[in-house]
Amino acid sequence: MSGVAGCGEQTATHPNAAISCQLPLPPTVAPLEGEVAELEGTAARLAHEFEALVVSYEGHAAQAGRATLHSSTALFQGTIFLEEQLREAMASANGVLEGMTGIVVAVKGLEKLLHETRKVAQDVSLVEGALNVAEAARVTNRDI
Known part of the structure; x- marks a missing residue:
């Protein structure tokens, strides 16, 4: 060989x-000196272009990193805001629930009061009836 x-x-x-x-x-x-020199020049230009591409890539990577950090920060802040809104909504819902519970207690109290008022009204009717009977008996006794 x-x-x-x-x-x-x-x-x-x-x-x-x-x-x-x-x-x-x-x-x-x-060796063809001219062709070798041309190849060396081309290799140097390619190396320079590759270096420029690497620098450009690093710049774009840094920009992408900053954009990612900015987006992540905004997303985190949005999440915190939504969490605060959810807590406020839950507190409001708890307040509404407590209010509704209070209304139920008040309605039950009013029902009990109405029941007691009916009893008193019946008692008053009985007393009124007894007074009417007593008055009628007194009038009848006076006439006799």
């Missing part, structure tokens, strides 16, 4: 790897 070695020489390798020999390069394989 044969291959191109560094320093402008060609190395031929015998199938037995222990045997190798140095051969002079033919004129057609001589």
